[in-house]
Every structure is written in structure tokens, then in C-alpha cells.
Amino acid sequence: MIELKAVSKVFGQKIALDDLHLTINDGQIFGLLGPNGAGKTTLIRILTQILEPSKGIVYFQGAPLNFSDVKAFGYLPEERGLYKEMKVLDHLLFLGRLRGMDYKSAKLSANHWMDKFDVSSWSNKRINTLSKGMAQKVQFMGSLMHNPEIIILDEPLSGFDPLNIQLILDEIKDLKKRGKTVIFSTHNMSSVDDFCDEVAIVNHGTLVIHEKVTSLKEKYRTGDYKLRFKGNQIALANALWTSFELLECRELNQGQFEARIRSRGGQKFNDVFNELSGAIALEAMEEQLPTMQDVFLKLVTNEK
Amino acid sequence: MKNSWFIALRELNERLSNRSFRWMLFIGPLLVLLAVFVLVETSQQGVESMKVLVADPANILDGKITAHPSQQLEYDFYNEYLDHEVFKNDARFNGYDALIEVNHKVLDNKTVRIFYREQPSFNLKTTMRFDLEGRVEEVMLDQFSTMNSNEFRKIKQKLNVRFMDVDDPLNTSEEETAWVGYSLGYLMLFFVGFFGMNITRSINREKTNRISEVLLSSVRPNELMMGKILGNLLSSLLQLIFWIFLIGIGLWAFKEFFFQDYFIPDYLNQTQVDEQQMSSLGMKNTFQENMSLELLYYRINYPFVMLNFGCFFLGTYWVYSSLFTVLGALSGDESDGQQFSLPIWIFIFLGIYAGFYAVSYPNSEWTTFFSYFPWTSGMVAMVKICSGVTTIAYSLLFLAFAVQLFVGTLLVFMAGKVFKQGILSNNHRVSFKLLRSWLRKN
Numbered sequence: 001m002i003e004l005k006a007v008s009k010v011f012g013q014k015i016a017l018d019d020l021h022l023t024i025n026d027g028q029i030f031g032l033l034g035p036n037g038a039g040k041t042t043l044i045r046i047l048t049q050i051l052e053p054s055k056g057i058v059y060f061q062g063a064p065l066n067f068s069d070v071k072a073f074g075y076l077p078e079e080r081g082l083y084k085e086m087k088v089l090d091h092l093l094f095l096g097r098l099r100g101m102d103y104k105s106a107k108l109s110a111n112h113w114m115d116k117f118d119v120s121s122w123s124n125k126r127i128n129t130l131s132k133g134m135a136q137k138v139q140f141m142g143s144l145m146h147n148p149e150i151i152i153l154d155e156p157l158s159g160f161d162p163l164n165i166q167l168i169l170d171e172i173k174d175l176k177k178r179g180k181t182v183i184f185s186t187h188n189m190s191s192v193d194d195f196c197d198e199v200a201i202v203n204h205g206t207l208v209i210h211e212k213v214t215s216l217k218e219k220y221r222t223g224d225y226k227l228r229f230k231g232n233q234i235a236l237a238n239a240l241w242t243s244f245e246l247l248e249c250r251e252l253n254q255g256q257f258e259a260r261i262r263s264r265g266g267q268k269f270n271d272v273f274n275e276l277s278g279a280i281a282l283e284a285m286e287e288q289l290p291t292m293q294d295v296f297l298k299l300v301t302n303e304k
Numbered sequence: 305m306k307n308s309w310f311i312a313l314r315e316l317n318e319r320l321s322n323r324s325f326r327w328m329l330f331i332g333p334l335l336v337l338l339a340v341f342v343l344v345e346t347s348q349q350g351v352e353s354m355k356v357l358v359a360d361p362a363n364i365l366d367g368k369i370t371a372h373p374s375q376q377l378e379y380d381f382y383n384e385y386l387d388h389e390v391f392k393n394d395a396r397f398n399g400y401d402a403l404i405e406v407n408h409k410v411l412d413n414k415t416v417r418i419f420y421r422e423q424p425s426f427n428l429k430t431t432m433r434f435d436l437e438g439r440v441e442e443v444m445l446d447q448f449s450t451m452n453s454n455e456f457r458k459i460k461q462k463l464n465v466r467f468m469d470v471d472d473p474l475n476t477s478e479e480e481t482a483w484v485g486y487s488l489g490y491l492m493l494f495f496v497g498f499f500g501m502n503i504t505r506s507i508n509r510e511k512t513n514r515i516s517e518v519l520l521s522s523v524r525p526n527e528l529m530m531g532k533i534l535g536n537l538l539s540s541l542l543q544l545i546f547w548i549f550l551i552g553i554g555l556w557a558f559k560e561f562f563f564q565d566y567f568i569p570d571y572l573n574q575t576q577v578d579e580q581q582m583s584s585l586g587m588k589n590t591f592q593e594n595m596s597l598e599l600l601y602y603r604i605n606y607p608f609v610m611l612n613f614g615c616f617f618l619g620t621y622w623v624y625s626s627l628f629t630v631l632g633a634l635s636g637d638e639s640d641g642q643q644f645s646l647p648i649w650i651f652i653f654l655g656i657y658a659g660f661y662a663v664s665y666p667n668s669e670w671t672t673f674f675s676y677f678p679w680t681s682g683m684v685a686m687v688k689i690c691s692g693v694t695t696i697a698y699s700l701l702f703l704a705f706a707v708q709l710f711v712g713t714l715l716v717f718m719a720g721k722v723f724k725q726g727i728l729s730n731n732h733r734v735s736f737k738l739l740r741s742w743l744r745k746n
Binding site: 077 | 307310311314317318321510513514515516517518519520521522523524728741
């Protein structure tokens with residue numbers, strides 16, 4: 001478990017982080033969100049001990065974080081950096097050895113990850129001969145080489161094509177299954193929706209919110225439902241009456257429609273279904289929970 | 305420290321994988337050897353033996369020129385006036401390589417002209433000059449004195465006035481060997497400057513390609529900085545060892561295969577005879593004229609000098625590397641790093657000048673200052689060590705070495721503070737304000 005207590009970071013006149021309290025539990029995927037310049041990277045650099053907090057303290061597994069803990073951390077920074085003249089295998093070995101691995105286990109691990117990502121044929125290629133996406137993969141492997149407990153990924157999906165995005169996302173899910181903690185900083189809100197357990201939104205160096213994704217979505221639910229039905233729009237409008245607001249309706253096929261409605265009285269799914277099913281032939285209905293994009297925008301806009 | 309070692313090895317591997325670095329391992333020493341070869345060879349160029357016609361219309365030399373004729377010179381006499389144009393074109397004189405024109409007023413004007421068809425070697429010129437001078441001296445003694453030549457040469461010998469250092473009464477220090485020290489000091493500063501710039505470049509590259517953030521999440525800034533300093537030290541030492549080894553082999557090969565003539569007993573005996581003769585004339589011998597050979601092969605105690613060179617190389621590298629590290633951390637990009645290296649190069653040039661000054665004025669107050677000033681002390685130490693030092697002076701040199709280590713450590717500590725702040729910053733402008741603020745931060 002990582003605990004930040006009253007952590008502040010000041011650069012000259014600029015307050016990058018201000019009295020931040022945050023707890024990140026083990027074995028979860030933790031989303032760290034915030035607009036550009038919010039203080040996410042500063043926070044990550046404090047966790048990876050690249051920077052020291054100006055005030056406050058960071059605890060790791062109950063004890064103040066110290067430099068010997070870096071071996072428990074794997075870090076993929078937002079701005080990727082590799083030695084362009086080095087060969088892929090040599091680079092992985094170098095990163096592994098810096099994280100405390102001996103040569104033999106570093107080589108075993110490097111080969112394991114290269115096999116896993118199906119890139120063993122690159123092992124003797126120089127980094128400067130790889131495409132951007134390939135180099136990103138090498139760096140991703142480098143951050144996991146030493147089997148860390150905490151993996152901090154700053155915008156891990158940027159620069160990847162859809163196939164590789166899926167590969168990385170699957171790998172992150174797999175890490176969670178193996179009990180690892182993944183701290184995931186991103187602007188890609190759909191990926192947060194998919195698999196983050198908890199999120200923290202930081203803005204202007206302060207913590208705006210820290211909650212489980214499910215409860216956050218519950219908290220910010222709008223009572224929107226999407227339905228597909230057969231009949232006509234007038235029948236739907238009559239059925240909605242004063243309890244619902246019709247947001248959108250469009251005809252899919254002859255006599256088949258898709259509509260989006262919003263409940264005005266906080267009705268539950270069953271209430272909505274019961275009210276509508278007598279008036280129209282409902283084919284499908286689902287509640288539309290807010291996306292993290294919606295929640296993020298709402299919170300950050302409210303902050304402003 | 306273990307991480308510093310990994311970083312150092314990576315730096316070394318990067319240098320080794322660089323083609324120009326590998327080429328320099330061989331080309332550098334070859335260029336030095338070529339320079340030595342050219343230096344020695346050019347001093348020996350020219351015709352090595354000659355048949356000489358001495359045109360002496362007044363018969364002043366009386367058909368004699370020397371009691372110890374050289375095997376390389378054969379003299380014939382011609383007791384009529386001979387114009388050099390006639391000598392050049394007349395078929396009768398085709399068998400002669402040179403014409404010595406002894407004018408009838410030679411005893412007054414002390415001028416003899418020698419016309420050659422092909423340039424004689426330096427040795428041959430020297431021998432002809434001494435032969436003529438000796439003979440003219442004998443003639444003058446016959447005409448103007450009752451003394452014989454041996455008596456005269458005893459009288460003629462210059463008063464040998466020697467300036468002795470009270471701390472070095474045996475006069476073990478010598479200016480010629482001091483120049484060897486200067487050359488070694490020059491090599492030291494060249495390597496330190498060249499490889500020091502690599503530290504700056506390497507830091508800038510890491511800042512530009514953003515690898516520094518990955519590294520700093522695994523190692524402390526001080527470890528990273530020490531790894532860079534150590535890695536560049538290893539690569540410079542490797543280069544230096546290669547240079548020393550190859551130059552050593554080259555000099556041995558020169559002695560065995562190219563300069564053999566200068567080391568065979570006959571040649572040495574001959575030069576000893578010449579030496580006696582020339583010493584009596586108050587002149588240096590030919591072997592002394594070819595000082596470079598004697599210096600290279602006989603007068604330098606290489607094991608002692610190289611041991612000290614190693615120590616002072618490390619000390620000098622240590623004080624300069626911290627400056628190059630600060631520069632790398634402070635600069636916003638690679639071009640900034642090169643541009644602002646000028647102040648460091650001024651220190652290096654000061655070191656080169658200090659060496660020159662120490663050779664010329666070994667006991668001046670400025671030399672004493674330069675011998676303790678950490679950025680110049682390595683150079684001055686080499687000059688002093690090569691010119692021969694007493695035990696006391698030697699211990700003072702090690703005091704200078706200790707000062708280098710102390711100041712270097714202090715600077716590396718300060719460099720660490722700047723490095724820690726600067727390694728994650730790029731595209732900023734270098735300024736003293738920035739430097740001051742980074743030095744103040746923890």
C-alpha cells in the first residue's frame with residue numbers, strides 16, 4: 001500500500017502539488033487522471049523518488065518510502081527514452097541490472113518478455129532501427145523486467161496502434177491478476193472505464209476526487225436509458241409523459257427506433273421498464289452510466 | 305556504486321561501438337609515431353658522403369685539412385681560383401660533389417663558402433664545418449703565435465659557468481627532459497579535455513532523448529553522475545593505454561629497424577671522437593644536435609614517469625570532469641554544452657601555458673602557484689618530474705596531487721547538486737542565476 005500524507009511540491013513560485021492525501025491499495029489498477037499541468041507527473045516522480053516532496057511524506061507498505069524501495073517499482077514515463085545506439089537485448093539487460101537483477105535472471109526475464117511480446121527476432125537490432133511503436137514495446141518490457149510489485153505507467157497507450165493497445169491492456173489486466181498494483185496515468189478515458197478499480201483526479205496540484213470507478217459512476221449517474229423498440233414515436237412520447245425527458249430518437253429500420261431518455265424522478269430500471277413496456281414493443285433497454293470522460297469533464301469544469 | 309559501475313560500463317561500450325573511437329585507438333598513436341619519424345628523418349636527410357674539391361688559390365690550408373679524416377668525406381685541393389659557375393659546368397669537376405672556396409683573406413674575414421650539387425646531410429655539414437674551423441685555427445696559430453694547437457685549445461676553452469639550484473646542487477633537472485614532461489602534460493590535458501567534453505555531450509544526449517527519467521527511477525543522481533565520470537575515465541584510459549602501448553612498440557621498432565645507424569657502436573665511437581674534438585672547439589656534437597633521439601631513448605626514466613603520469617592524469621581528470629558534468633547538467637541542449645565549454649577550455653589552455661612557463665622559469669613564484677592550482681598542477685608536475693626532482697620537491701608534488709583530489713571531490717559534490725536539478729530540465733537557457741539556484745537546492 002502506498003500512502004501520501006500532506007504531500008506538497010513547490011518549484012520556485014509554482015505549487016505543483018498542494019497538501020495531497022492519497023492511499024493506493026495493493027492489487028488494483030489505479031487511474032491517475034487530470035488535465036495537462038495538473039501535477040500528475042510530479043506526483044509520479046515523487047512516487048518513483050526522482051523528486052522529493054517539499055513537504056509531507058510518502059509511505060510504502062507502512063514505512064516511509066526510501067531509495068531501496070525503487071526495486072519494487074516499475075516505471076514507464078510519458079516521454080519515452082532509450083539509448084538509440086544500443087541493441088534491444090543489451091538495453092533490457094542494462095535496465096534489469098540497474099533494478100538489481102543479476103545477469104542470469106535479467107537475461108531470463110528479457111527473453112521471457114521478448115517471447116511474450118513475440119519480438120525475440122529483434123534482440124540484436126539497434127533501437128534506432130525500430131519503429132516508434134516497437135521502441136515503446138521495448139520500454140514497456142523494460143519497466144516490467146524485474147517483476148516489480150508496483151507498476152507506474154504514464155500514458156502507456158500513446159504511440160501504439162489498436163492491436164498493440166489491446167496487447168498492452170491485456171498485459172495490464174494480467175498484471176492485476178498476478179496481484180500487482182498498476183498506477184495508470186492517462187488521458188484515454190475509455191481505458192479507465194474498462195479496467196481501473198479506483199481513480200484519483202488531480203487538478204491544479206490538489207486532489208479533486210478519489211473513489212472507486214463504480215461508485216463514481218453511481219454518484220454521477222444521470223438516469224439516462226437507451227432503448228430500442230418497435231412502434232411509433234408518438235406512442236413513446238405519450239408513455240414518457242412527465243416522468244421522462246426524450247433526449248434523442250432515431251429510426252433504425254421501418255418501424256424500429258432507438259431512443260435515449262432521461263428519468264426525471266430517479267426511477268429505477270424496473271420502473272422505467274414497466275412504464276414503457278405497455279406502450280411500445282421494447283426490444284432492448286439499458287441504463288447509460290456516465291463514462292469517466294463525462295465524470296472527468298464534470299469535475300474539472302466544476303473546479304474551474 | 306554498483307549501479308555507477310553498470311552505467312560506466314555502458315558508457316564504455318557506447319564508446320567502443322563508436323567507429324571513430326576505435327579508429328582513434330590506432331590512428332592517434334600512428335600519427336604521433338609518424339611525427340617522431342619525420343622529425344628524426346628530416347634532420348638526417350641529404351647526401352651521406354661526398355668528394356670535395358677545396359679551391360685554395362693562396363694555398364692557405366697548405367693541402368691539409370684534418371688529421372682525422374672522416375670516411376664520408378674525401379678532400380682534393382686545387383690551388384687556383386675557381387668560380388662556382390665553372391665548377392658547376394666544367395666536365396673536369398664533374399666527379400666532385402662540393403666545392404669549398406677558401407678566399408685569400410680567409411684569416412681576416414673568417415668566411416668560407418661551400419657550393420654543393422646535392423644538399424649534404426646535417427652530419428656531413430657539421431663535420432665539414434668542424435674540419436675547416438680546426439684547420440684555419442691551426443694556420444692562424446702558425447702565423448700569429450708560438451703555441452701549438454693543443455695548447456691553444458686548452459686556453460681557448462670557454463669558461464664553463466653553470467647556474468646551480470641550491471635545492472638541486474647535482475643539477476639533476478634539465479630543460480630538455482622538462483620538454484618531454486611538457487609533452488606528456490599536453491597529452492594529459494588533451495585527453496582530459498577531449499573526454500571531458502564527452503561527459504557533457506552524453507548528459508545532454510540523455511536529457512534530449514529522455515532516458516534520464518528512466519535511469520533516475522532506478523539510480524540516485526549521484527550514482528548516475530559518477531557512472532558517467534567513471535565511464536568516460538575508462539574510455540579515456542583505454543585510449544591512453546593504447547596510445548602508450550603502440551607508441552612504445554613504435555619507438556622500439558624505430559630503434560631496431562629504422563634508426564639502427566644511430567645506435568651501432570661504430571657510430572657511437574665516432575660521435576665520441578667528434579665530441580672530444582668539438583668539445584675542445586667549444587661546440588656541441590652531432591649526437592647532441594639530434595637531441596630527440598637521445599631524449600627518447602636514454603634520458604627518460606619511463607616507469608617512474610608513467611607511474612606519476614597515471615596519478616596526475618587521474619587527479620586532473622577528477623577536477624575537470626566535475627566542471628564538464630556541471631556544464632552538461634546546466635545546459636539546455638547539446639549546442640549550449642559546446643558553446644559554454646569555453647571557460648573550461650580556458651583553464652585547459654592555462655594549464656598548457658603553465659607547463660611552458662614552468663619549463664622556462666622552474667623556480668618562479670608563478671610556477672609555484674601553478675604547481676598547486678588544481679587545473680594546472682598536473683601539467684606542472686609532469687614538467688618537474690621529467691626534469692628531475694629532489695625528494696622534498698617530490699613530496700610537494702604529492703601535496704599538489706592531494707589538493708587536486710580534495711578540490712575535485714568538493715567540485716564533484718557541488719556538481720551532484722546541479723546534476724540532480726538539471727538532469728530533468730532541458731530547453732532552458734544557461735545562466736548564473738540558474739546555477740546559483742540549483743546549488744542552493746537540496
